[in-house]
Amino acid sequence: MSKSKDWLASAGTDTKLCHIGYDPADYHGFVNPPVVHASTVLFPNARAMETRTQPYTYGTRGTPTTDALCKALDELEGSAGTILVPSGLAAITVPFLAFLSAGDHALIVDSVYSPCRHFCDTMLTRLGVEVEYYDPEIGSDIARLIRPNTRLVHTEAPGSNTMEMQDIRAISDAAHKHGCVVTIDNTWATPLYFKALDFGADISIHAATKYPSGHSDILMGTVSANAKHWPVLKEANITLGICGAPDDSYQILRGLRTMGLRLEHHYKSALSVARWLEARSDVDRVLHPALESFPGHAIWKRDFKGASGVFSFVLPAASRDKIKPKAHAFLDALQLFGLGWSWGGYESLAVLVNLEDRKIRKGPTDGAVIRLQIGLENVEDICADLERGFAAAAAV
Numbered sequence: 001m002s003k004s005k006d007w008l009a010s011a012g013t014d015t016k017l018c019h020i021g022y023d024p025a026d027y028h029g030f031v032n033p034p035v036v037h038a039s040t041v042l043f044p045n046a047r048a049m050e051t052r053t054q055p056y057t058y059g060t061r062g063t064p065t066t067d068a069l070c071k072a073l074d075e076l077e078g079s080a081g082t083i084l085v086p087s088g089l090a091a092i093t094v095p096f097l098a099f100l101s102a103g104d105h106a107l108i109v110d111s112v113y114s115p116c117r118h119f120c121d122t123m124l125t126r127l128g129v130e131v132e133y134y135d136p137e138i139g140s141d142i143a144r145l146i147r148p149n150t151r152l153v154h155t156e157a158p159g160s161n162t163m164e165m166q167d168i169r170a171i172s173d174a175a176h177k178h179g180c181v182v183t184i185d186n187t188w189a190t191p192l193y194f195k196a197l198d199f200g201a202d203i204s205i206h207a208a209t210k211y212p213s214g215h216s217d218i219l220m221g222t223v224s225a226n227a228k229h230w231p232v233l234k235e236a237n238i239t240l241g242i243c244g245a246p247d248d249s250y251q252i253l254r255g256l257r258t259m260g261l262r263l264e265h266h267y268k269s270a271l272s273v274a275r276w277l278e279a280r281s282d283v284d285r286v287l288h289p290a291l292e293s294f295p296g297h298a299i300w301k302r303d304f305k306g307a308s309g310v311f312s313f314v315l316p317a318a319s320r321d322k323i324k325p326k327a328h329a330f331l332d333a334l335q336l337f338g339l340g341w342s343w344g345g346y347e348s349l350a351v352l353v354n355l356e357d358r359k360i361r362k363g364p365t366d367g368a369v370i371r372l373q374i375g376l377e378n379v380e381d382i383c384a385d386l387e388r389g390f391a392a393a394a395a396v
């Protein structure tokens, strides 16, 4: 018989992460859920087939494996339902397709994850949606941009690469007055450090590829909705036939079990590297919301419970033509850091950020923005590697 799980509701975050989503008693006591590979699901008779009166009906519509992950995410997000999709990018495009129609106007934060901008400027525009970008720090002034046909306001906090913080409560309150749906790409904070639906967002989007996976080997996106928006999201998921694969769902649930511990380490290490960088004369500024010097720090402190391992810094250059050569010298000298685009795994990564697609929040003109993902290595080794980069950049 299944043991009571009443104690779980009031348990701490790490306890929850260990026990949410699946009850071993549901599958012969095995600690982890079975990986159900499925397309066809059989029905006992024609009547059951017609009425679909059984929990599972077809592989794309969920299995015990995907349900375990969705249930765990609903616990963490406080959401009414969660869908799984094959990538973090699909976790943005699917809700956009769910909530937007031809003739609608969508407000997208200018510091958005760049492939989201590409989707908006190409496919979404082709489908007749008018897209407008707004300043990440707009707050309640978003109201001034809302038109009668504005249907969706997309946020991302902190912003990609330049880390601007957004006042999600103020934006949501203003957007809701006009009946808009508020979406947030909450990948950086995870639901552990920012519970977006509690701050008014309707839809919380995650690239589970990052910290939930934690090992740079899985691609998956999750979209969690509040009760008002869950039926439309679920319907779009079924209509589009875009669903999460069983092995990937299993691995993401497995990753969630240790995500709290990993995030704590990323948080601590990244902040100490950020402080170390801030104290250097060869760094212009460090873009990390948990630093007191960062313009959006007050919002981060008020609304967030922690910070993950990704932040950026500006490597100054004496002239514009030196920006890229200096940045390349810095990156090429790194030995511990890998040069790679994704993040959220156990390893440290660095990239030179391209901000040329920005419309409102332009990138700095006095230096290169270098984004770091601080992994789980020892901080001394991470800093020793960055020293190699600074020495090479200084020689340019």
Ligand SMILES: Cc1ncc(COP(=O)(O)O)c(C=O)c1O
Residues within 6 Å of the ligand: 086, 087, 088, 089, 090, 113, 160, 185, 187, 188, 206, 207, 208, 209, 219, 220, 221, 341, 342, 343
């Ligand atoms: C903020 C953010 N959202 C979404 C994504 C997309 O995730 P995926 O790589 O799984 O498509 C990324 C990827 O880097 C990201 O940085």
